[in-house]
Amino acid sequence: MKTSLNNTIRIExxxxxxxxxxxxxxxxxxxxxxxxxxxDLLAQKKxxxxxKMYHRKKxxxxxxxxxxxxxxxxxxxxxxxxxxxLFNPKQK
Amino acid sequence: xxxxxxxxxxxxxxxxKKPTLRERPxxxxxxxxxxxxxxFVSNKGGSFEDARDIFHDALVIYYEAISENRSSVHTSGExxxxxxxxxxxxQKHKKERLHILMSRMEKEISIPDDYFPTAANNRLLRIxxxxxxxCMELLRAFYYQNVSVKKLTGSLGYTNExxxxxQKYKCLEKIRNTVKEKSLHYEDFIx
Numbered sequence: 001m002k003t004s005l006n007n008t009i010r011i012e013x014x015x016x017x018x019x020x021x022x023x024x025x026x027x028x029x030x031x032x033x034x035x036x037x038x039x040d041l042l043a044q045k046k047x048x049x050x051x052k053m054y055h056r057k058k059x060x061x062x063x064x065x066x067x068x069x070x071x072x073x074x075x076x077x078x079x080x081x082x083x084x085x086l087f088n089p090k091q092k
Numbered sequence: 093x094x095x096x097x098x099x100x101x102x103x104x105x106x107x108x109k110k111p112t113l114r115e116r117p118x119x120x121x122x123x124x125x126x127x128x129x130x131x132f133v134s135n136k137g138g139s140f141e142d143a144r145d146i147f148h149d150a151l152v153i154y155y156e157a158i159s160e161n162r163s164s165v166h167t168s169g170e171x172x173x174x175x176x177x178x179x180x181x182x183q184k185h186k187k188e189r190l191h192i193l194m195s196r197m198e199k200e201i202s203i204p205d206d207y208f209p210t211a212a213n214n215r216l217l218r219i220x221x222x223x224x225x226x227c228m229e230l231l232r233a234f235y236y237q238n239v240s241v242k243k244l245t246g247s248l249g250y251t252n253e254x255x256x257x258x259q260k261y262k263c264l265e266k267i268r269n270t271v272k273e274k275s276l277h278y279e280d281f282i283x
Contacts, residue, residue, distance in 0.1 A: 005261050005262065005265060008265045009261055012264070040272075043272045044268050046268075046271050046275070047267050047268050048235075049206065049213065050213060050271070051232060051235055052206070053209050053213060054217060054221070055235075055236040058232065059151075060152060063118070063148040063152075066118050066122055067122070070122055083140070084140070086127075086130050087134050087140045
């Protein structure tokens with residue numbers, strides 16, 4: 001478990017360019033010889049991609065909540081009317 | 093306090109002259125920037141819902157650009173968000189390319205290549221949202237919300253910062269293993 005956790009940390013540092021030249025060289029040599037490590041590297045890269053997607057999705061959910069608040073707040077009536085008129089100019 | 097910072101694009105170096113949107117309340121950003129995007133979308137025949145969706149995507153892209161010092165603006169944040177919105181609109185309505193006027197600044201804007209996820213990534217994300225939500229939240233806090241280890245130590249009920257750091261890597265490993273297990277093909281990793 002501990003070794004695999006160390007690998008996770010090393011992969012992260014490698015992907016972020018945080019390994020010193022010697023450790024990077026050693027890691028790349030291991031990558032050539034160890035298919036499991038190569039798969040872990042690719043999968044971990046994918047995790048970062050998925051985390052970015054997740055963050056974007058959550059941000060949009062949060063913005064959706066702001067939108068709902070703005071368009072249901074009676075104090076923002078003028079703002080709401082201004083926007084609605086853009087899409088339905090005949091309505092007052 | 094001067095909030096200027098410099099960012100490079102492929103062609104030029106431009107400065108951001110306004111405080112970043114991150115530093116302003118999101119409601120304020122909404123009220124200032126949404127009317128311009130809504131007017132643009134309405135003018136192009138889009139609906140209120142189209143305007144809302146494009147605006148949210150534009151804000152997400154803008155936040156990323158600011159936080160990664162990737163993007164560049166020579167004008168206000170609102171104008172930049174409108175520029176992103178025009179690009180987003182064009183992605184869906186490619187035939188209108190000749191009918192949408194863009195300033196030099198707007199032309200330099202680009203939407204991140206990975207912004208619209210692949211079907212395989214969407215499928216994986218759905219799996220992770222149900223099977224690894226806690227870890228996804230923890231990792232999001234680490235990587236995207238700049239929540240410090242110290243703060244997480246208290247809020248997650250850990251006694252020391254080392255435990256939180258270990259938990260972060262355990263989560264990373266757990267999610268990685270799920271990705272390996274659920275990826276149907278080798279290509280799923282590298283797309």
